[in-house]
Amino acid sequence: MAEYNLAVIPGDGVGPEVIAEGRKVLEAMAGGASGLSFNYADYPWGSDYYRETGMLMPEDGIEQLQSSDAILFGAVGDPNIPDHITLHGLLLPMRRRFDQGVCIRPSYLYPGVASPLAGKKAGDIDLVLFRENTEGEYAPVGGRLYGGTPYETVMQTNVFTRRGTERIIRAAFEYCVRRNKMMKVTSVTKSNAQSFGMVFWDEVFQDVATEFPQVETESLLVDRACMDLVRWPEIFDVMVASNLFADILSDIAAVVTGSMGLAPSANINPEKEHPSMFEPVHGAAFDITGKGIANPLATISAVAMMLDHLGESTSAQKLDEAVARCLNERRVLTPDLGGTATTGQVGDEVVRILRET
Numbered sequence: 001m002a003e004y005n006l007a008v009i010p011g012d013g014v015g016p017e018v019i020a021e022g023r024k025v026l027e028a029m030a031g032g033a034s035g036l037s038f039n040y041a042d043y044p045w046g047s048d049y050y051r052e053t054g055m056l057m058p059e060d061g062i063e064q065l066q067s068s069d070a071i072l073f074g075a076v077g078d079p080n081i082p083d084h085i086t087l088h089g090l091l092l093p094m095r096r097r098f099d100q101g102v103c104i105r106p107s108y109l110y111p112g113v114a115s116p117l118a119g120k121k122a123g124d125i126d127l128v129l130f131r132e133n134t135e136g137e138y139a140p141v142g143g144r145l146y147g148g149t150p151y152e153t154v155m156q157t158n159v160f161t162r163r164g165t166e167r168i169i170r171a172a173f174e175y176c177v178r179r180n181k182m183m184k185v186t187s188v189t190k191s192n193a194q195s196f197g198m199v200f201w202d203e204v205f206q207d208v209a210t211e212f213p214q215v216e217t218e219s220l221l222v223d224r225a226c227m228d229l230v231r232w233p234e235i236f237d238v239m240v241a242s243n244l245f246a247d248i249l250s251d252i253a254a255v256v257t258g259s260m261g262l263a264p265s266a267n268i269n270p271e272k273e274h275p276s277m278f279e280p281v282h283g284a285a286f287d288i289t290g291k292g293i294a295n296p297l298a299t300i301s302a303v304a305m306m307l308d309h310l311g312e313s314t315s316a317q318k319l320d321e322a323v324a325r326c327l328n329e330r331r332v333l334t335p336d337l338g339g340t341a342t343t344g345q346v347g348d349e350v351v352r353i354l355r356e357t
């Protein structure tokens with residue numbers, strides 16, 4: 001029996017609500033023919049922990065997580081704590097310290113789900129976005145001088161290394177070849193205005209592309225990419241972009257495929273020297289916290305990505321198929337998809353489908 005040690009950080013907002021459904025699905029898949037077993041280590045880190053201790057996680061938090069096979073993460077954020085404190089206190093340190101440089105965010109228009117874009121049918125939108133995850137615009141490099149005076153000066157520096165840039169671009173090309181769909185990789189920058197970091201990115205993209213002559217390539221400025229993503233999303237296959245640009249593009253891609261509640265994310269340490277982390281894209285969603293209507297399917301799809309990363313591809317495929325069937329049958333859906341079900345009822349429906357099949 002394959003046994004995995006999972007670190008679980010439900011976090012803030014709707015995080016605990018959707019993570020509970022992710023665990024429910026994992027428990028339904030454990031044992032029996034799957035031969036899977038999961039041990040959970042729960043960590044109560046996040047905004048409540050910050051109010052008690054002044055930290056989002058303890059000083060040895062990274063060391064506590066290191067022995068895990070994977071991390072399942074809910075969300076971080078609080079309406080009464082500035083976002084730059086919560087984000088830099090928990091999520092970003094894990095991505096950097098565990099060298100989770102490859103972030104994968106798929107967006108697919110499922111049967112049974114309506115896109116806000118007119119005329120888009122199931123399967124028309126099917127893209128995967130690769131986000132550089134540890135440096136770029138989110139690198140904590142900069143500072144403030146002369147605060148509170150007329151001479152106040154602020155610097156925020158983007159950081160692009162050859163290792164980080166080449167790693168994410170090569171990962172996008174390798175995935176494109178395995179995916180074998182349109183065989184096209186689109187790089188997104190702003191090199192007309194940012195003549196150092198973004199021009200460097202373009203150069204590395206061109207260098208890596210020579211290793212994959214069977215793959216079509218294009219380079220778009222980020223404003224053009226955003227426009228095309230909302231008017232012709234079907235032209236994209238695999239996209240690759242820096243930390244900031246891919247963050248924005250992945251939210252657009254999630255919305256045009258029906259809901260932020262369907263968008264999973266994998267934060268991968270390619271060398272597997274450290275645990276990788278899996279999460280929904282939607283964040284804490286304060287406006288619906290506690291109402292029991294958050295869509296758990298993004299988290300459940302992130303669980304499928306986690307299983308695939310752990311080498312359990314058959315179980316991952318079964319879970320993906322259960323999510324697709326839940327959406328196609330439209331019997332049990334949360335309000336964001338036009339349904340009336342609760343978060344727990346959707347999780348129960350996925351479990352029912354898994355057991356039925």
